[in-house]
Amino acid sequence: MSGAEPAGDARQSTHGSGPRHTTDSSDPSQPTPHAAVAENVRVPVKPHSGRPRIGIMGGTFDPIHHGHLVAASEVQHTFGLDEVVFVPTGRHPFKRDQKVTLPEHRYLMTVIATASNSRFSVSRVDIEREGTTYTIDTLRDLRRVYPDAEFYFITGADVLPDILRWKDSDELWTMAHFIGVTRPGHRLATTGLPPEGITLLEVPAMAISSTDCRKRVAAGAPIWYLVPDGVVQYIAKYRLYRNDMPISQEASNGASRVGKEQG
Numbered sequence: 001m002s003g004a005e006p007a008g009d010a011r012q013s014t015h016g017s018g019p020r021h022t023t024d025s026s027d028p029s030q031p032t033p034h035a036a037v038a039e040n041v042r043v044p045v046k047p048h049s050g051r052p053r054i055g056i057m058g059g060t061f062d063p064i065h066h067g068h069l070v071a072a073s074e075v076q077h078t079f080g081l082d083e084v085v086f087v088p089t090g091r092h093p094f095k096r097d098q099k100v101t102l103p104e105h106r107y108l109m110t111v112i113a114t115a116s117n118s119r120f121s122v123s124r125v126d127i128e129r130e131g132t133t134y135t136i137d138t139l140r141d142l143r144r145v146y147p148d149a150e151f152y153f154i155t156g157a158d159v160l161p162d163i164l165r166w167k168d169s170d171e172l173w174t175m176a177h178f179i180g181v182t183r184p185g186h187r188l189a190t191t192g193l194p195p196e197g198i199t200l201l202e203v204p205a206m207a208i209s210s211t212d213c214r215k216r217v218a219a220g221a222p223i224w225y226l227v228p229d230g231v232v233q234y235i236a237k238y239r240l241y242r243n244d245m246p247i248s249q250e251a252s253n254g255a256s257r258v259g260k261e262q263g
């Protein structure tokens with residue numbers, strides 16, 4: 001994997017056969033239940049095709065927090081997902097100047113945070129792939145692991161318009177349905193996005209961010225109840241996010257495999 005993120009375009013993709021999501025809420029004959037979505041996008045939940053439904057939650061997870069976990073849990077419940085795979089990122093093409101904690105720490109915190117949920121798992125595909133990682137590569141790698149699955153890619157709704165800039169964005173729509181998690185009342189600018197490939201889902205706990213958690217640790221403020229207890233203890237044990245953190249605990253984003261397009 002190499003090269004800068006190519007600019008996407010606004011072309012809309014068509015999907016394979018079978019019923020697809022739609023933003024048209026005006027059809028009163030629509031019998032299927034509706035996800036709780038933002039007011040400008042109302043989407044019927046698809047009938048189950050019988051294929052495994054796998055959610056994919058990509059993120060830097062530096063650290064993972066309850067916002068991520070609540071979002072994954074809500075999407076799992078709403079869409080009847082068999083499993084949600086958390087995928088800590090490698091190198092982020094849009095965050096190259098930022099310091100990001102070593103992938104192994106972020107991976108282990110994600111394992112600790114998800115261990116108690118039998119429907120949650122963690123994948124190493126992004127942290128083990130050389131070079132900058134992109135969502136299209138994540139989906140291709142996971143397709144090999146789950147050849148028959150329907151993919152539901154979970155991301156913050158604010159990030160959705162950026163997908164047009166992601167690598168091979170046209171193909172992305174054919175590989176996964178995108179779930180944009182959002183806070184109540186959020187309105188999504190859908191210009192250029194294929195509406196049949198996206199669902200917005202309102203979730204609580206959206207105010208929590210990894211950035212705030214890192215700042216709190218650096219300032220000596222508590223992060224109890226913002227992240228799982230085991231993650232609080234892991235951060236303390238390895239002295240992550242402290243101003244006196246040994247240089248070996250963090251990696252320059254330009255020198256390691258950190259991040260991907262979103263998050």
Ligand code: ATP
Nearest residue numbers: 059060061067071155156205206208209210211263
């Ligand atoms: P940072 O503050 O460092 O950007 P973050 O809190 O946004 O971190 P990421 O690891 O970057 O966390 O996010 C992974 C994914 O989770 C992204 O799609 C992001 O939009 C989403 N996300 C982040 N915070 C929340 C939250 N509180 N609730 C739901 N989804 C979230």
Ligand code: MG
Nearest residue numbers: 209210262263
């Ligand atoms: Mg983020």
